[in-house]
Amino acid sequence: MRHRPIVPLAALAVTGTLLLSGCGTATAEAESEATAGTTDRTVEAHEVMRLTEPHPxxxxxxxxxxxxxxxxxLVVVDVTAPEGEPKVMGVQLADGTVEALHTEGGAYTSAQFSPYDGRLYLSDYAAGEIVSLAPDGGDARTFFSEPVDGARMQPDDVAFDEEGNLYVSDSLGLSEGENRGRVVRISRDGTESAVLADNLAATNGISFDAAYDGLWxxxxxxxxxxxLGIGPEGEVTSRHTAIRVDGGVAQTDSIAVDADxxxxxxxxxxxxxxxxxxNxxxxxxxxxxxxxxxxxxATxxxxxxxxxxxxxxxSGPAGGYLYSFDAxxxxxxxxxxG
Known part of the structure; x- marks a missing residue:
């Protein structure tokens, strides 16, 4: 959602060349293998279906x-859907049917199923809350709505650890243009919260890495x-800027991570x-x-x-769409x- 340092490899490539210099054709072969798969290329996505039209x-x-x-x-949320319209939708990809799962609440900016209780958790950016639903969209509950370190969240995306604790990208300060964003941890029962990182520039996407050793x-x-390196009790063990995104007019939104x-x-x-x-x-x-x-x-x-x-x-003036591609x-x- 809008409310919502590429690590340079040139030095590594130069180092590899120096180490392999004098090896004749083996040098070129080794360099080719080392850089295989790292070149930015374009992957074309294909339209699956239109889910929504702009709301009057x-x-x-x-x-x-x-x-x-x-x-x-596939559960999808429509951030800007008005009250009474489908805010949470379930899509049967096999036949393209769409079911409205939930039509009440504020501006839902993410959806995740908890590994702890199996419920669907939504971040309500407008209300500053985390809401949970039964998998079928019923039994709506406010899971967390308390201030964290004296400030009410503007939650954007959510990630779960393996025990079901929540990690929230809090976009606090975006509307004021101030770097007050945070990463917040909420215990799986909603009784405890902690700020893991602060003074951030409109925190948006959040996801664990493949091994659950840390958060992007x-x-x-x-x-x-x-x-953010994350320890066994949810504590921060390290933090560094990892990737600088050359987006031009575009800005970094949500993050997902595959098995690799x-x-x-x-x-x-x-x-x-x-x-x-x-890397x-x-x-x-x-x-x-x-x-x-x-x-x-493409959020x-x-x-x-x-x-x-x-x-x-x-999404855009043409409506809200699903596109597919090979990961x-x-x-x-x-x-x-998220």
Missing amino acids: ETGMTLLEGPTFGPDGR FSELTANRISY GNLYVGLHGRPAMAVYSP GDRIATVEVPPGTEGLES NVAITPGGTTAYMTV FAEGTRQSNG
């Missing part, structure tokens, strides 16, 4: 989520992705996603087909669990983009 009440539509439910449905999080107005640890980063302001290796190599840019009109942002993605088909949420590795829990 809000003047726009903005799809987010998406996440696969236990029944195989993006900052919308700084176009960068940082890494690759990062899929949504771009707000451009209907595309940037794909990075865990910071930009390995691909996923684009809608050339000439496609009326689409402005998020979910990769089929155990498969490689990725479903990207794309670089299989989908896991972290492959649901």
Whole structure:
């Protein structure tokens, strides 16, 4: 959602060349193998279906989520849907049918199923709350709505650790243009909260890495992705800026991670996603087909669990769409983009 340092490899390449100099043709072969798969290339996504049209009440539509439910449905939220319209939708990808799962509440900017209780958790950016639903969309409950360190959250995306504790990208300060964003941890029962990182530039995407050793999080107005090492009790063990995104007019949005640890980063302001290796190599840019009109942002993605088909949420004046492409590795829990 809008409210919502590429690590340079040149030095590594030079080092590799120096180490291999004098090896004749072996040098070129070794360099070719070392750089295979690290070149940024374009991957064309294909339209699956249109889910929404711009709402007269809000003047726009903005799809987010998406996440696969236990029944195989793809759950998607519409951030700008007015009260009474589908704010949370379940999509049967096999036949393209769409069911309204929830029509009440504020501006839901993400959706995730908890590994602890199996419920669907939504971040309500407008209300500053985390809400949970039964998998079928019923039994709505306010899970967390308290101030954290004296400030009420503006929660954007959510990630779960293996025990079901929540890690929230808090975009606090975005509307004022101030770097007051945070990464917040909430215990799985909602009774405890802690700020893990602060003074951030509109925190947006958040996802664990493939091994659950740390969190990737993006900052919308700084176009960068940082890494937080996370210990066994949820404590921060390290922190550094990991990737600087060359987005041009676009800004870093949500993050999903595949089984090989690759990062899929949504771009707000451009209907595309940037794909990075865990070492910071930009390995691909996923684009809608050339000439496609009326689409402005690709906010998020979910990769089929155990498969490689990725479903990207794309929105603009033309409406809210699902596009698909082949991911670089299989989908896991972290492959649901917040």
